[in-house]
Structure formats: C-alpha cells, structure tokens
Amino acid sequence: MRRAIALIALLVLAAPASAFAHASVRATQPSYKQRLEQAPRTAWVRFDQGVKALSNSIVVVDSDGRVVSGSTRSGADPHLMLTTLKRLPKGAYTVRWHAISSDGHVVSGVWTFGVGVAAPPPTEAYGASGPTRTEHVVRWAYFLGLMLLVGGLGFRLLIVRRPLPPRAESRFYKLTGLGVIAVLEVGILAFLLRAEDALQLPFGRLLYGDLSPIASGTRFGTAFIAMTLGFALVSALLYLAWLVEREVLLWAAFAVALVFASGLSLSGHSAADAGSSWKSELADWVHLSAACLWLGGLVQLALVVWPLAPELRREAFLRYARLAPVLIAVLVAAGLYLSVLRLPHLSDLWTESYGQVLLVKLGLVSVALAWGGMHHKIAVPLVERGHPIVGKLSRSLLGEASVGMAVLLAAAVLVDSKPPPQPVPKPTQAVTVSP
C-alpha cells in the first residue's frame, strides 16, 4: 500500500496532467482604478504571452450589474484581447476577464474603473459579496495572534523587565512565536479569501488568478504587503532575541510589531470611511494596541508566570494591576471616540446592524471590566499579603482573558461590518447681498 502511494505521488509529480502557462497581464485599458472623464469605447488586456479570447473573455458591467460590453475578440497581436463598449454614462464599472492560454490553461482577473467618478477598489467590484463568516473567524484569529505577540512582548518588557526562569522564558517565546506565526499565516489566508471574493473564482481557478489589482490597488492590499513584511521582520527579531539572549532585540521586535499593527487602522473603517481622519486612525491604533497589551498580559500571567515562575507572581501581578487600569482607560476612551464617530445617532445602536454588534461588544467589555475590577479589589490585596489562595488565581486570570477574546471576536465582526452612512451636510446657502 505504501509503495503504491509513493509510486502515485511520484507519477503525479513527474508527469503534470496538462500543460499550464502563466500568462501575466502587462497592461490594461482602462487601467486599474482609473477615473476617466470621457467614456472609453473599448476595453482591452495585453498579456506577456499569446492568449485565446472567447466571446465573453472580457465582461464589463455597471454598478447595477448590467453588461455594457460587446463580444470579445483577439487583436491582430495575439497578446491582446479587446471588447467594444456601449456609450457609458457616468458611474463605476467592473471588468472581469479570463483568457485561455494556447495550451488550454485559464487565467483570470478583475479590475474597476470610473467614468466621471472615482473607481471603487476591486474588493468592492460588482459581484463581490463582502466579508463572510469565515472571514470573521480569520480576522478573529488574526487578532488573537496579535494579542499573543504584542501583549506577550509588552508584558515581558514592561511588566517583568528581567529574564524569566528558563522554563518560563521558553514558554514566553513559544507563546509569542505562536503569535507571530499566526499573524503571518492568517494574514496570507485573509488576503486570499478577500481576493477570492473579489475575483469570484472557485479554488482551482483562483490559483491562477491575478492578485495584483488587489495587492496594489487597495488599502487592504497595501496593508497586507506592509504587515507581512513587518511581521516577517518581527519573527526574525524574536528568533534572534531567543538565540542570542539580547533584550534589545525584544525591544526592537516590540516596536516593529506595534508600528506595523497600525496597518489594520490605516486600512479599515478609521481610514476609509466618511469622517475618517488622522485622529480616527490614531484612535483605532491606540484602541487595538491597548487591547492587545491588556489581554496578552493576562495570558502571560496565567500561562507563564503563575505555573512556571511562582517567585515572580507578586511582583508581576502588582505591576500589571497598576498598568491595566491605564490601558483600559485608554482603550475605552479611544473606543468611545470611534463609536461616536461611526454612529452619529444614539438610536443607531439598536436600529443598525453595526450598532447591534457594537452593543454585544460593549456588553462583553462590561463583563471583562467587571472581572478585572474584581481582580483589582479582591485579588490585589490577597496577592500583596501573599495569601495561599493566590496559587489558584491563574484560572480566574484565564477566565478574564477568555472574555477578552470573546470581545475580540465581536471586534472582528464589527471590523467586517459596514457602519451606517454619515449624514450628508446641508449645502451652505448662498447669500445675495443687494448693492
């Protein structure tokens, strides 16, 4: 049986079933996200290799999904395929294309352009359905990874401030290492899911889908590139810190991780929606960073210090208890600012789906704050006195952290939801002054 499997694997690798080619786009007309003042008469795609065009190889639709293109034909140049367009009124348009390479392989892509208006990003092309439940879970996993990484590093550098005992140090590195690997892997998965939705392709064809309009033409894609590079650097710094036992590398990893976490704030609602400004971007980043430090610190206390460094429990817990209220105050203040910005009316909290998710999140935050308050009022005096029950505190810390993780799930759904539209300001009345 094993021999048969090995033989099959060998044959699959040795003899690809069919010849696939990777025809890549060299240029398009209109170009990606181009805003045109005059309607184009044709749309075309030029490849680096000869391709075969079918009659529906290029389909252009308006924002209501009406097809505005004619049948596609190959140009005199086999690298080119083009279609004629109807007279396009002002509006946003989506171009979906697929081409058959001469050897039978299909390459696909999507892009957008606007006539008299700005083009939407390709992730909002006609046909894209927006974030799904899978994307909510993936974003949640991303937040959890960020929490383990940023919170773990912050705890080690700001709370513990010295080397941990060897077993505790080893677990600290395992947890933060898990965090950075999760951020990298989940980030790639999140990007591919968003690309799949924009391209509207089954998995087999997505493998040869052109991702460049999404990678280079959207805030999401730019954030993906920057954050992947940033967190790859963090993974290297974290590994080197473990290898050579130099704390300065941990500081570098912490700083780079905090800086690149801002990619989420610079590509989400706080940067893209109406009413956003540098203040909303900053508030979002502060909100996210404070949440990561608060929850990641709890995880480190419960899983590293309590079981593996009992001699540090008192010192670490009391320092954490001094920092946590500051983090929570910052987190709540930034969160309230962002809520007011995104929900202009109080009634939006129960009438809009975004507001309803926010209410769930606020409810969970209240539970977490009550739990934290209980730790502050009851556990802190016990820890100060060195009461024996302190040994069992790790479960309660994990409980608070679990509620915090549920808050992150609500935050993930919230990030993927659409806030209600901002009220349009009334135009200023022109005042006529008689001479």
Place this chain on the structure above:
Amino acid sequence: MPPAEHVHWMFATGFLLLGLFLLAEVIAGEEVWQRRAWRPYLWPSFLFLMGVLMWPVMTFFTNSTIHMVAHGSWAQVMMFAGAAELGLVKGKLHSPLWRLATPFAFLVSGVAFLVHEQNPWLFQRSSFLHHLLGWTMVVGAVFPFARAWRPNWAVANAGIAIVFVFVSLALFSDRDLAPVFGRLSPLAGEPHR
C-alpha cells in the same frame, strides 16, 4: 520592480555562497573550519537571511496566487531550516530531530517548484529549470537527511553543498521567456529579455 529573472539571479548568488561555505568546510575539514568561532554560524545564518529576504518577493510578485504561495513557502522553510541549524550550532536546541528541518525544507521547496510549474519539461527554459530545480531539491533531500543521522559525514555535507551550487547554476540560467536546447514551444510566446 526588478524583472523576475533579476530576482532569481540575486538568490542564485545567495545559493552559490551557501554552497561555497559548505564546500569550504568539507575541503578544509571540520577541525580547521571551526578554529574561528563564527564559521559554524555562517551558512545557517545566511540561509536564515535568505528566508527573510524571500518575503518581499512573495508580497510584491502577486500576478498569480500560486506564485505568491510558492514564494511564501520558500521564505518560511528557509527561515525554519536556517533557524534550526543556528539553534543547534549555538547549543540552544538539543534534540537531533531538529536536524530534520533541513531535509524537510528541501522537500517542501522541491515540491513547491514542481507544483508551481506545470508546463512540461521542454515547454521553454524556465519550465525546464523549474522541473530540474524541483527534482534536484526532492532527490537532494537525501543528503541533509543522511546528515541528520551522521552529522560529520563528509559525503552528506558535500552533497548538500553540491545541491546548493547546482540550484545556483540553474537560477543563473533563468531567462524570462527563452528556448531550451534550441527548442521553444510555439505556445510559450515570443522570446524576450
């Protein structure tokens, strides 16, 4: 962005250096090579660095999903193998099982080459090179695998070095669209660069 082949040539230089470091160790002998404390760190740290440098390739060359995934897998396995070898040299990792990280990286890299390029061997030069590189890495995994059981065996170390030099030569031979042995499939397109 630089053309893809230029990026391949940069990594070819990296693999050539890797191979030469390992060959130097085999030729000079382990005792001589380790007279300088930094030398044992040379090739693993270089492999780790090449893994870090592969991430920009992964993020900036996104003309197809499979390209992105393949480059991402190379970035990760090169960092993983380099990190494991560095940990062993430094004495931070003790289990000999960590030595399996390098053959694992060879296997994953080879399979990524083969899956990534699905044209037949003689379709064009880059297809030929992808197949060649893929099979070199898959078959060449036998050397780091042997080294996992006999770390000081010169044949295994020389084998790894030769695989790296071979990979480097193959990457240096890359041109974007070019014939191989005078043959170019009419389906591949016009030669350029």
